[in-house]
Amino acid sequence: MTHETLSRRPLSRRRVLDLGLCAAASVAAPAIAHATDARTMGPQPGDALVAVGDTGHVALRPRDFRRGAPPVLTWPMDLKTGTVRDGAVANQVLLLRLLGDRDEAHGGALVAFTAVCTHAGCIVSSWKATDRLLLCPCHGSEYDPARNAEVVAGPAPKPLPSLPLEVVDGLVLVAGPFSGRLGGTTGRTD
Numbered sequence: 683m684t685h686e687t688l689s690r691r692p693l694s695r696r697r698v699l700d701l702g703l704c705a706a707a708s709v710a711a712p713a714i715a716h717a718t719d720a721r722t723m724g725p726q727p728g729d730a731l732v733a734v735g736d737t738g739h740v741a742l743r744p745r746d747f748r749r750g751a752p753p754v755l756t757w758p759m760d761l762k763t764g765t766v767r768d769g770a771v772a773n774q775v776l777l778l779r780l781l782g783d784r785d786e787a788h789g790g791a792l793v794a795f796t797a798v799c800t801h802a803g804c805i806v807s808s809w810k811a812t813d814r815l816l817l818c819p820c821h822g823s824e825y826d827p828a829r830n831a832e833v834v835a836g837p838a839p840k841p842l843p844s845l846p847l848e849v850v851d852g853l854v855l856v857a858g859p860f861s862g863r864l865g866g867t868t869g870r871t872d
């Protein structure tokens with residue numbers, strides 16, 4: 683059995699997205715407060731997604747997701763301002779390209795789910811490569827991304843809410859809100 687930790691996995695291709703960002707040091711105090719809000723709010727329609735640990739904040743493209751590759755743990759990013767919404771742990775989103783017979787019904791499309799486990803709110807940060815399942819390291823809940831992240835093992839009571847996506851100008855963008863309420867149904871016990 684092979685488990686792979688997803689976070690801080692560097693991407694094979696890197697591109698520069700010209701966002702026209704201002705230097706952070708020149709931002710005035712009120713703007714800083716606004717920036718904090720922008721960092722903590724959840725994914726917004728039109729947001730791009732950047733890999734957790736990618737300090738270059740490169741917006742992800744469909745070609746970054748190979749068939750058979752593990753999911754990528756990401757943050758949403760406001761494309762207009764370049765603000766990465768990494769101010770709340772719960773903003774982390776899992777992205778992957780589906781693979782296999784069951785997945786063909788979905789067109790082999792990209793899918794995205796919250797990384798917040800529905801058991802006690804840990805981050806689903808591992809990948810069970812042998813079965814292509816998302817794995818929560820806290821209490822072993824497993825989710826099948828090819829079946830809308832339904833629970834196949836462990837104490838999680840419900841699937842991971844999904845996040846609709848669209849591809850615009852070659853970038854993977856958020857197309858709407860999560861399909862359900864985020865967060866665990868019990869207090870964290872880890």
Ligand code: FES
Nearest residue numbers: 799801802818821
């Ligand atoms: S928090 Fe994920 S299995 Fe308990």
